[in-house]
């Protein structure tokens with residue numbers, strides 16, 4: 001692999017991120033990378049050429065939460081706010097109809113992820129229509145993020161961190177600690193991308209499945225709590241002058257035995273939906289010849305060999321063992337924590353997904369151009385296609 005400053009950049013991002021976020025950075029990156037392997041040949045070369053950048057940008061929506069107050073609700077939808085019994089029959093799928101029934105303010109408060117997925121997919125379609133490489137990469141990465149979020153059960157409930165059931169910290173345990181700890185046991189060989197006739201219906205289907213897993217998500221943790229003492233359940237760490245509490249490795253191991261199959265199922269399902277929506281946007285955008293956007297226009301021999309190796313590993317489910325996941329390539333030890341021995345209930349759980357994550361000062365990465373290939377391209381990056389549009393639409397969603 002070409003040596004770039006990517007690891008450094010990722011390290012900086014890890015610092016900025018801390019422990020919060022959907023799927024953690026690890027999950028979002030992995031979903032994005034695997035989605036590239038599921039694409040048809042007509043799209044794969046382009047996406048593989050830009051895979052590192054796609055993976056990097058797949059966490060951008062979490063990174064901008066601190067600066068953009070409109071960002072947070074885009075990552076979830078609290079279905080049980082609307083009804084504990086069959087909320088999916090009560091919330092209209094169409095945004096306009098949902099606004100009519102519940103008001104835009106209410107939707108904003110309890111999350112807008114299904115509509116944000118649709119809007120990002122539409123932005124991606126437009127980017128393909130414009131043959132705008134930068135916008136294609138940006139919206140592909142962000143689509144991967146929001147779709148990934150929709151696959152996480154805890155993104156569909158007001159009890160998103162277990163905070164209402166005395167299980168605070170469950171969010172990060174489920175979507176960060178388990179995947180990072182057990183990735184080598186998980187299977188990632190999902191289905192090839194398929195055209196999605198109705199993306200809004202599809203994402204609602206994903207959310208309904210996620211919601212269906214909530215009972216187990218909480219109950220299995222409760223089951224372990226019955227046999228594991230509180231002082232074994234948690235680990236406390238001091239970081240930046242704050243004490244945070246997280247579930248211990250012992251708890252994570254026990255929880256993995258209970259819900260690992262579910263976490264894997266969601267982590268494997270997400271890339272298939274992501275690649276399918278990429279494919280759908282490409283077809284809806286007039287199937288532009290992506291090789292014409294590549295410079296050089298085809299994968300080099302070296303790139304082809306590398307891709308072949310990765311595809312084989314992906315099919316054999318050895319990407320993690322072979323250290324081929326870009327998410328594994330972060331700096332070895334980024335977070336400086338002094339772990340202290342587990343203590344009884346004290347301190348706080350790590351900041352969960354909806355709270356503001358304090359951004360620690362991050363050294364500006366000394367990167368001239370982490371993606372030289374993109375910079376060289378002649379693309380319509382400053383037109384009103386991408387950023388402008390999503391902003392306007394984003395405002396409407398408020």
Ligand SMILES: [Zn+2]
Nearest residue numbers: 022062075149
């Ligand atoms: Zn998110």
